[in-house]
Each structure stands twice: as structure tokens, then as C-alpha cells.
Amino acid sequence: MSEKNVKKVARVFLGGALIFAGISHLTFARKAFRAQVPDWVPLQKDDTVVYSGLAEIALGSSLVLTDEKHQEVVGKVAATFFTAVFPGNISQYTNERSAFGLDTDLKRFVRLFFQPVLIGWALKSTETN
Template identity: 70%
Template sequence: MKKSTAKHIGRILLGSNLVFAGVSHLTFARTDFRAQVPDWVPLPVDDTVIYSGLAEIALGTSLILANEQQQQTVGRVAAAFFAAVFPGNISQYVNRRSAFGLDTDRKRFVRLFFQPVLIAWALKSTDRE
């Protein structure tokens, strides 16, 4: 498989996953996402979940629809978003909040290592190489 084809598939998959995650924020997984909102966030928990879901839908759609000139910028914004929501994963671990099947300290700890993968995925699937 050509590198450009792999990057295209990676970008579309990431975008599709973001859209799915965003929709799940607004519907069937709202309770689970509430467990990831740190206590220090100044907005009501449900508002935070809704706003982050809308952001994920927008980012995912942008990844899917971005033209070649826009892809790198959208990828950087997606990577920044993944970094910005990382404190939620830390909060879930530190506060021992079970959600998404992460019902042990070990599972919640292992989940922390997935966020850098998402950041790299966003950057690599949209770079101009």
C-alpha cells in the first residue's frame, strides 16, 4: 500500500472515530463521558460533555472533508484537542471513576498511554510529507 493511501485511510478512520465519539457524547455514552470531566472544569459536567462532543463531531467531519491544503492544520487542531482533553483521562484514573469498561486502576492507567497514540495519529495522517 502506498504511503499516501495509508495516510488517507488513517485520516478518514480517525475522523470517523471522532464523529462516532462525538455522537456518543450526545446520546448513549453521555454518562460514561461524565466520568472523565475533571472536578476543576468550571462548566457544568453535562455541558462539558456536550461541548466536547460537538467539538469531536466538528473535528472528525473536518478531518474527513479537508482538502490537501487544510489537512495539516486540521490534524494539528485535532492533536491539540487530544492533548487538551488528556486531563480528563488523568482525572478518571486519579479519581478511580469507572466508565467505558475501565473499571480497575490498571485499565484506567493503561488508557493514559492511548492519548499520545491519538496525537501521533492526527499528526501523521495529515502531514504534508
């Protein structure tokens, strides 16, 4: 498989994962996602979950459907989104909030290291050079 095809598969898989996560924000995992919203966010926790879910659906759809001309920009926007929501993961860890099977300090701490992976994935799978 060529590098271009590997990147496409990675980009589409990430997009699909974002669409799924976004749908879960709006439906079956809504309560669990509220555990990640930092207390300092100036919106109601449920509103934050809904808005971030809609953003994930839009980003995921963009990753799946974008043409080669625009995919780098979409990747940078996705990486920026992953960076912007990282404080939620930190909040879940520091406030010892259990959700998504992250029910120990160690599990919540290890989860923090996956955010840079998502950022890199978004950037690498969309680079065109």
C-alpha cells in the same frame, strides 16, 4: 498501497472515530463521559460533555472532508484537542471513576498511554511532506 493512501485511510478512520465518539457524547454514552470531566472544569459536567462532543463531530468531519491544502492544520487542531482532553483521562484514573469498561486502576492507567497514540495519529495521518 502508497504512503499517501495509507495516510488518507488513517485520517478518514480517525475522523470517523471522532464523529462516532462525538455522537456518543450526545446520546448513549453521555453519562459515562461525565466520569472523565475533572472537577476543576468551570462548567457543568454535562455541558462539558456536550461541548466536547460537538467539537469531536466538527473535528472528525474536518478530518474526513478536508482537502490536502488544509489537512495539516486540521491534524494539528485534532492533536491539540487530544492534548486538551487528556486531563479528563488523568482525572478518571486519579479519581477511580469507572466508565467505558475502565473499571480497575490498571485499566484506567493503561488508557493514559493511548492519548499520545491519538496525538501522533492525528499528526502523522495529516502531514503532507
